[in-house]
Amino acid sequence: MLAIVSLCARIAVIRPRFAVGYLIVAIVAILAILAPLIAPYSPTEADSTNFLQSPGGSHLFGTDNVGMDIFSRAIYAPRIDLTIAILGTVLSALLGGSIGALVGYYSSGRGIRVWVSFAVMRAADVLQAFPVFVFAIALVASLGQSIQTVVLAIAFVNAPIYLRLMRSQVLSLRSMRYVEASTVNGLSDFQTITRHVIPNAMAPVLAQLSINVGWGILLTAALSFIGAGVRAPTPEWGSMIAMGFQNVVTGQWWPSMFPGAMLAITVFGFSLVGASIEVLADPAKRRQLLNDARQRPAGRAAAASKRQSLEQV
């Protein structure tokens, strides 16, 4: 246990960006969970005598044009944004990933299955030819505006990514000896796929998941920004930016800048976590990282402590 903690600490030293990523995600998650305890004001109640107050004083981030406290709203927002993004991303991975696994597993066989998998891939081509954002708002428009629809839109727009990813993984795994062995041992296709193929194909999918949660947050905020996502009094970063839009042009920057900065930092954090998973999931890159972690920082830390003790003397 201790060894794992110290190894993590060493990795954090040689790849500070990974540590920063996990730190950002952890802080945002904690803020979202503890928001009712931390927030000094209600996130949806307006104090109409106190509108557009500049940051500082009793309102840390100031107030917006109807007098709601921006800090309280900004830390309540990840509750909505993260939930939508995570649900949408997981749904798209389940949808795209399972279809992709089947398509990859059966595309080298014979008969109708080959045709079906060919048709599925062409359908994915067509879906990806649509402009992502307009496709998402068209979905929201046709299914009706609600949080569930935004989740569905994220799932739908991202599903082709997982479809392709899973398919290419499964295609290369399919001819592995252990997959053949499991078939020879009498496991059904379903058992082979769920027990032996999918677990070995998961690594890049996990990295993609983290990156896509970031995109999901961006898409949720973008939809809300134009008024097609989460509606105004609910605290959400995109709609907060939209509310402060006119004020920014006239010089009151705080209603838009704080939520936007939090949004950007959060997405940045998720990208870093995705990058770290990409390294940790790739055996060759992981070996190199672990070797670096075992050798270099130990030397550096020792040198630093030596220097410190010399200075003290």
Add this chain to the structure above:
Amino acid sequence: MMRVLGYLAKRLVFVIPQLLGIVLVSFLLVKSIPGDPAVLMLGPTATPDAVASLRESLGLEQPLYIQFFIYVKNILHGDLGTSWQTTRPVLEDLVQRFPATLELVTLSLLLAVVVGVTLGVFAAKQPNGWVARLADLYGLSAGALPDFWFALVLIFVFYTLLGWAPAPLGRIDMIVIPPEPITGAYTIDALLAGDLDAFGSALAHLVLPVLALGLLNAGPILKMTQATVEKMLDSDFSRYEVLCGVPHNLVVRHALRNALPSIVTIISVLYGYLIGGAVLVEIVFSWGGAGQYAVQGVLNSDIYPVLGFVLFSAIFSLMVYIVVDLIYVLLDPRISN
């Protein structure tokens, strides 16, 4: 030449099923909208008579597959429906607005290419140098910034605080008369008309939105350039050149030349993406382009502009991909042989 034409013909044959697929999906999107499409098309002020006659002409009483044929037939005749907001045919509206989007997106893409390829090549020259680290950080943060918010930051700094940029209200100053539309792109039209005032004004209005879109979308180009040039510099032909004493800059130039096909691919993907992806920046700057038109349509349940835009941009992406396939032939002698 004949071979290239044959290749092009083969490529065009594959476009037809893709186009049909796109039309089918957009048709299903209309069908999945709750409510009477005729009412949606005519807007809230329609009379029952008008609704009834439109239902007739849309074939809404017919089975689904016949409705689809009518839909395809209308598209082939250039009839994309009517917008009840502008009360004009969607095709006319789009032809008027698409050049505005195209001008913005093309210039942004140029900026992204310049930034991405330059940084990428310098980062690839020294994989562990400070440029490479900077490029890494740039790629990550550019992908994380929401473009509509970044555009707002630019407006706050360069318009509100410094007063350098014009007000973010459209493509040209209110007091300047827009040039006679020839291509639809204000900068080109102004130059063709020899109107330098209009040209300057249009250019000034382009600066901030192009910066917002160009800087944020340089990330993928940067990553692709860095990765491929690095790979090329690590390959046998580059090592051979180094051994022969070829100057370093020339070696890098040859590596870049060989990395071009993959860079062109990512640029083409980005071009198609930006047509729809520029929507938010268009809204922030009241650009009046095709994307903004589509979003207005969605928000006011005016569905035909949305479908028209989706069709337009999907077709545009397909066209870009075809052009890129031709560029491959020029770039890679192995394909044309």
